[in-house]
Amino acid sequence: xxxxxxxxxxxxxxxxxxxxxxxxxxxxxxxxxxxxxxxxxxxxxxxxxxxxxxxxxxxxxxxxxxxxxxxxxxxxxxxxxxxxxxxxxxxxxxxxxxxxxxxxxxxxxxxxxxxxxxxxxxxxxxxxx
Ligand SMILES: [Mg+2]
Numbered sequence: 001x002x003x004x005x006x007x008x009x010x011x012x013x014x015x016x017x018x019x020x021x022x023x024x025x026x027x028x029x030x031x032x033x034x035x036x037x038x039x040x041x042x043x044x045x046x047x048x049x050x051x052x053x054x055x056x057x058x059x060x061x062x063x064x065x066x067x068x069x070x071x072x073x074x075x076x077x078x079x080x081x082x083x084x085x086x087x088x089x090x091x092x093x094x095x096x097x098x099x100x101x102x103x104x105x106x107x108x109x110x111x112x113x114x115x116x117x118x119x120x121x122x123x124x125x126x127x128x129x
Contacts, residue, residue: 012085012096019086034091041083048076 023029051073052058062070088095 015082015085016089016095019082020089023086032086032090034087037083037087037090041080041087044076044079044083048073048080051076 023032051069058064062073065073085095088098
């Protein structure tokens with residue numbers, strides 16, 4: 001079941017349901033506690049980090065990367081996303097709504113004018129604060 005259809009959009013809700021079905025069919029719900037899922041997520045972030053480790057800065061779009069490296073990157077990004085979706089589901093958090101709310105909060109915290117001033121002064125900030 002590795003065939004992937006060419007689709008325009010995949011929703012978080014669809015991923016959430018697929019992950020829930022996947023776990024239920026394998027009787028893995030017993031292992032999917034919030035703590036276990038968080039640790040699995042952190043492990044996958046580590047695997048994602050390994051891909052960039054020792055490469056130094058890489059240009060956007062990864063123009064010098066081999067196709068198999070990009071495929072591997074897509075797999076590890078997916079592992080992170082899928083555990084994040086599963087963790088939020090198990091915790092009863094609507095990830096899509098929470099993310100949209102966070103974007104709104106960030107927009108308040110970092111108004112456009114301030115952001116442009118910061119860029120002009122070559123300051124950096126984190127959207128995840
Ligand atoms: Mg992985």
